[in-house]
Amino acid sequence: MAYNRxxxxxxxxxxxxEITTILDTAESFKEISTRSIKKVPTLRGKTxxxxxxxxxxxxxxSFEIAAKRLSADSINISASTSSxxxxxxxxxxxxxxxxxAPDAIVIRHSSPGVPHQLAAMIDAAIINxxxxxxxxxxxxxxxxxxxxxxxxxxxxxxxxxxxxxxxSRVARSNVHLLTKLGAHxxxxxxxxxxxxxxxxxxxxxxxxxxxxxxxxDAIAGxxxxxxxxxxxERMSEAFFPSLKEYSIQYGLTMKRLDLAASDAIVMHPGPxxxxxxxxxxxxxxxxxxxxxxxxxxxxxRMAILFLLxxxxxx
Amino acid sequence: MKILIKGGRIVDPSQEMDxxxxxxxxxxxIAQIGNDLKADGAEIFVASxxxxxxxxxxLHTHLREPGEEYKETVASGAAAAVAGGFTSICAMxxxxxxxxxASVTRYIVDKARExxxxxxxxxxxxxxxxxxxxxxxxxxxxxxxxxxxxxxxxPVMNSQVMRHAMEYARDHNLVVVDHCQDLHLSSGGAINxxxxxxxxxxxxxxxxxxxxHIARDIMLAxxxxxxxxxxxxxxxxxxxxxRRAKQAGLSVTCEVTPHHLALxxxxxxxxxxxxxxxxxxxxxxxxxxxxxxxxxxxIDAIATDHAPHHADEKMLEYDRAPFGIIxxxxxxxxxxxxxxxxxxVPLSRIIEMLTIGPARAFxxxxxxxxxxxxxxxxxxxxxxxxxxxxxxxKSKSRNTPFAGWRLHGAxxxxxxxxxxxxxxx
Numbered sequence: 248m249a250y251n252r253x254x255x256x257x258x259x260x261x262x263x264x265e266i267t268t269i270l271d272t273a274e275s276f277k278e279i280s281t282r283s284i285k286k287v288p289t290l291r292g293k294t295x296x297x298x299x300x301x302x303x304x305x306x307x308x309s310f311e312i313a314a315k316r317l318s319a320d321s322i323n324i325s326a327s328t329s330s331x332x333x334x335x336x337x338x339x340x341x342x343x344x345x346x347x348a349p350d351a352i353v354i355r356h357s358s359p360g361v362p363h364q365l366a367a368m369i370d371a372a373i374i375n376x377x378x379x380x381x382x383x384x385x386x387x388x389x390x391x392x393x394x395x396x397x398x399x400x401x402x403x404x405x406x407x408x409x410x411x412x413x414x415s416r417v418a419r420s421n422v423h424l425l426t427k428l429g430a431h432x433x434x435x436x437x438x439x440x441x442x443x444x445x446x447x448x449x450x451x452x453x454x455x456x457x458x459x460x461x462x463x464d465a466i467a468g469x470x471x472x473x474x475x476x477x478x479x480e481r482m483s484e485a486f487f488p489s490l491k492e493y494s495i496q497y498g499l500t501m502k503r504l505d506l507a508a509s510d511a512i513v514m515h516p517g518p519x520x521x522x523x524x525x526x527x528x529x530x531x532x533x534x535x536x537x538x539x540x541x542x543x544x545x546x547x548r549m550a551i552l553f554l555l556x557x558x559x560x561x
Numbered sequence: 562m563k564i565l566i567k568g569g570r571i572v573d574p575s576q577e578m579d580x581x582x583x584x585x586x587x588x589x590x591i592a593q594i595g596n597d598l599k600a601d602g603a604e605i606f607v608a609s610x611x612x613x614x615x616x617x618x619x620l621h622t623h624l625r626e627p628g629e630e631y632k633e634t635v636a637s638g639a640a641a642a643v644a645g646g647f648t649s650i651c652a653m654x655x656x657x658x659x660x661x662x663a664s665v666t667r668y669i670v671d672k673a674r675e676x677x678x679x680x681x682x683x684x685x686x687x688x689x690x691x692x693x694x695x696x697x698x699x700x701x702x703x704x705x706x707x708x709x710x711x712x713x714x715x716p717v718m719n720s721q722v723m724r725h726a727m728e729y730a731r732d733h734n735l736v737v738v739d740h741c742q743d744l745h746l747s748s749g750g751a752i753n754x755x756x757x758x759x760x761x762x763x764x765x766x767x768x769x770x771x772x773x774h775i776a777r778d779i780m781l782a783x784x785x786x787x788x789x790x791x792x793x794x795x796x797x798x799x800x801x802x803x804r805r806a807k808q809a810g811l812s813v814t815c816e817v818t819p820h821h822l823a824l825x826x827x828x829x830x831x832x833x834x835x836x837x838x839x840x841x842x843x844x845x846x847x848x849x850x851x852x853x854x855x856x857x858x859x860i861d862a863i864a865t866d867h868a869p870h871h872a873d874e875k876m877l878e879y880d881r882a883p884f885g886i887i888x889x890x891x892x893x894x895x896x897x898x899x900x901x902x903x904x905x906v907p908l909s910r911i912i913e914m915l916t917i918g919p920a921r922a923f924x925x926x927x928x929x930x931x932x933x934x935x936x937x938x939x940x941x942x943x944x945x946x947x948x949x950x951x952x953x954x955k956s957k958s959r960n961t962p963f964a965g966w967r968l969h970g971a972x973x974x975x976x977x978x979x980x981x982x983x984x985x986x
């Protein structure tokens with residue numbers, strides 16, 4: 248078992264063994280965050296740059312804490328995507344980053360493929376922290392970690408992913424990961440937010456994928472209900488009439504959650520719009536693992552940094 | 562001044578000719594085709610084992626002069642053209658400033674005369690500034706040398722304006738060339754809408770955005786009687802629309818690019834921005850339909866949509882990078898690969914789409930080796946293998962998805978009006 252890639256760009260290209268390696272490694276790192284001194288020297292002298300072209304609090308902080316708990320030096324750079332219009336091209340960005348001799352670059356960008364383009368130009372390990380609507384591999388890994396921790400398995404589970412499927416990199420990465428590990432994923436949301444050929448996203452995997460506009464059908468009997476954030480600006484783009492109508496038709500309420508399995512868990516990648524895609528009762532209810540996801544995010548990101556940057560120390 | 566091209570296989574679909582013979586050029590015109598022609602005083606080009614055809618005509622070239630000479634000039638584009646076997650290229654009007662008046666048209670014609678390589682035939686804008694509102698001065702541009710009108714890349718969305726443009730163009734015997742795309746339906750799109758846009762999280766451009774606009778143009782062609790040429794068709798549905806328009810007897814023609822014959826949207830995986838063009842690479846089913854349409858005659862012309870961009874501009878995020886790739890120097894090899902070597906479309910049919918097909922679409926007195934016609938001639942080897950190396954292009958730009966491809970089919974020599982303008986090393 249090993250993870251021999253230079254980068255973590257997406258889930259689609261990973262094997263089941265690679266995914267399992269990351270999840271198992273994360274398990275061994277989780278305990279560190281429960282100690283009174285939450286720090287190990289594993290990545291001392293390594294430099295991790297968090298390069299975020301999109302606003303993010305949760306993911307950036309999670310990566311920063313993960314790096315610090317491994318004793319790596321982490322630096323945050325926030326950039327506006329408009330740097331391109333100021334004349335800095337992707338190649339300049341890459342060369343500037345390379346000149347700082349980092350060991351890993353965690354990158355978030357609104358354009359799909361930017362981590363892949365940079366990975367081809369840069370020696371440092373590139374970690375995709377979200378590229379447009381393409382992939383968000385660390386989120387899917389922490390989601391899988393959370394499910395596995397609670398349910399003891401992923402194979403055979405019925406997982407409903409509900410909401411703005413079209414614009415969601417979280418949904419795409421989760422579909423790849425969960426089906427690879429044998430889950431049966433049902434994706435649902437308004438038809439305007441279901442991209443074409445979504446059911447063809449996966450190739451020969453253990454699990455299965457179904458796509459439907461009927462939220463109740465997707466939730467019925469589900470072991471896991473994962474809700475996606477709805478962006479307010481989607482209204483002005485005529486994807487749905489109003490947030491009120493959205494919450495009634497597609498939101499997760501206690502009543503709707505009753506359709507799921509009696510021991511179903513509720514997840515959300517955050518940040519949550521209370522009362523829109525998910526009611527406050529559900530967010531704060533006993534089924535909700537939303538804060539566990541955040542906790543596990545640190546352990547999973549520690550594992551990824553360790554596997555990518557700490558390999559020569561092994 | 563005489564040139565005798567000896568012993569080549571002369572393929573001229575305009576005369577349904579396909580035979581091994583000699584071809585004599587005299588004073589810039591085709592003097593004679595026959596066996597064992599006398600050489601007296603002629604320069605001799607031995608073409609044994611090679612194919613001799615009329616020079617290729619590209620109905621769809623973007624030169625960047627005036628305005629963006631760092632991407633391509635008229636001269637560098639014309640040099641790339643003759644290296645690829647093209648003796649006439651039609652220059653789209655989206656320069657800076659836009660070719661929407663006779664002075665810009667004349668400027669391009671003058672630059673082409675100075676370069677003295679391929680013939681450059683300007684296409685004027687349909688509307689002033691290609692803004693889709695007021696008609697450009699089509700008749701004056703025609704007098705200055707324009708051969709057609711188009712707002713390529715910025716399709717005229719106002720159907721009433723387009724109707725008037727067609728009526729007016731008809732009065733002046735100009736073909737209206739349209740890049741068909743409903744800009745609302747395709748808004749923000751970077752690649753074909755389908756499995757790959759979903760997989761990669763890139764915004765898609767649906768086939769319906771192209772096909773609905775083609776359907777509109779065909780309906781307008783019917784009520785105006787205008788000659789309409791549909792640029793770079795890319796979908797199976799587009800093929801059927803044009804097929805039906807032709808069956809209905811309308812003056813509708815169309816072209817296809819080599820890259821839409823050779824590639825699909827699967828090439829976008831990896832995010833190489835040299836796979837980004839408009840219309841986008843489509844699905845395998847679309848590609849198959851285009852190949853069949855090329856075989857059965859629905860498609861009139863192979864056109865490159867040669868669109869030079871500087872590497873700095875292409876090296877951007879995929880969704881921010883400009884659309885377009887260059888094609889003049891790879892067109893023959895890619896077209897032969899996709900149509901001849903892989904699926905055995907007859908060579909004469911492919912040559913037809915590079916010569917007399919485009920000539921007829923724009924009513925150009927070109928594309929033929931008939932005796933007395935202007936001696937635009939290309940000699941090529943359909944089997945010679947070569948590797949695409951963009952650093953060796955005559956074009957100023959390098960934006961091609963075919964870098965490193967092994968292609969069969971290379972130009973040996975190109976003649977414009979009887980003058981040798983290119984010979985391979």
